[in-house]
Amino acid sequence: MPNSNHPVSPHLQIYRLPLTALLSITHRITGVILAFGCLLLVWILAAAADSAEAYQAIEPHLGSWYGQVFLLGFIFSLYLHFCNGVRHLFWDVGYGFELEVVDITAKLAIAMAVVLTIATWVVAGVA
Amino acid sequence: MTDLRSPLSRVKGLGSAKDGTSHFWRQRLTSLLMIPLVLWVGFSLAALPVDHATLTGWIQQTWVTVALTLLIIVTFYHAQLGLQVIIEDYVSSHSRRTAILLLSNLACLLLGTIGVVSVLKISFGA
Numbered sequence: 001m002p003n004s005n006h007p008v009s010p011h012l013q014i015y016r017l018p019l020t021a022l023l024s025i026t027h028r029i030t031g032v033i034l035a036f037g038c039l040l041l042v043w044i045l046a047a048a049a050d051s052a053e054a055y056q057a058i059e060p061h062l063g064s065w066y067g068q069v070f071l072l073g074f075i076f077s078l079y080l081h082f083c084n085g086v087r088h089l090f091w092d093v094g095y096g097f098e099l100e101v102v103d104i105t106a107k108l109a110i111a112m113a114v115v116l117t118i119a120t121w122v123v124a125g126v127a
Numbered sequence: 128m129t130d131l132r133s134p135l136s137r138v139k140g141l142g143s144a145k146d147g148t149s150h151f152w153r154q155r156l157t158s159l160l161m162i163p164l165v166l167w168v169g170f171s172l173a174a175l176p177v178d179h180a181t182l183t184g185w186i187q188q189t190w191v192t193v194a195l196t197l198l199i200i201v202t203f204y205h206a207q208l209g210l211q212v213i214i215e216d217y218v219s220s221h222s223r224r225t226a227i228l229l230l231s232n233l234a235c236l237l238l239g240t241i242g243v244v245s246v247l248k249i250s251f252g253a
Contacts, residue, residue, distance in 0.1 A: 089158065
């Protein structure tokens, strides 16, 4: 293909994805993470509905390091999906398509997700 | 450019999937509903001690029962719609795609039902 001048699609191994493209695939990945995370949350809820004993069997796991990693990962995925989702909603009504704006809102979504995650963690720590 | 669509197809606006914009629209409506609900549930649960009595006591408040039930239904509907798009995009084999879609839809329906029943059971103090 060396002599051809036609445009080729980006080669994923040598092409640095723009932030928006990275957030786009991250939106899907966090969506899947959240779906599986909700499976675990419903499990905990069902245990709480079943009996205090069933819930108390799960409770120590929530406080363990892997439980905390799951909760932190879930909350960050949730807020990243949430903030980027709001960005999508603005696009859907026709705002924010300019390249500079797209880049600013991408960074804003990530920053807001971090802020919301920290805020939730602080509230949980205080309580 | 020549329009290859028939006038009837254009006026129906249903496209090749015979489904129009309904999937897109439902995905947006569920996400709009979840904006206040997710912020509320996230910060409420964070502010709560995690023991059984506190958790069930919180759920038993009437308005919490209502909001939580709504959130669970809307969440799993949103998840079903989102997972469907991802599966349709990445699973190219028709038979495998149909099987995975059925499984995903069934899982969302089942988990949503378990969630709602659990909230109601806690709320009615059974």
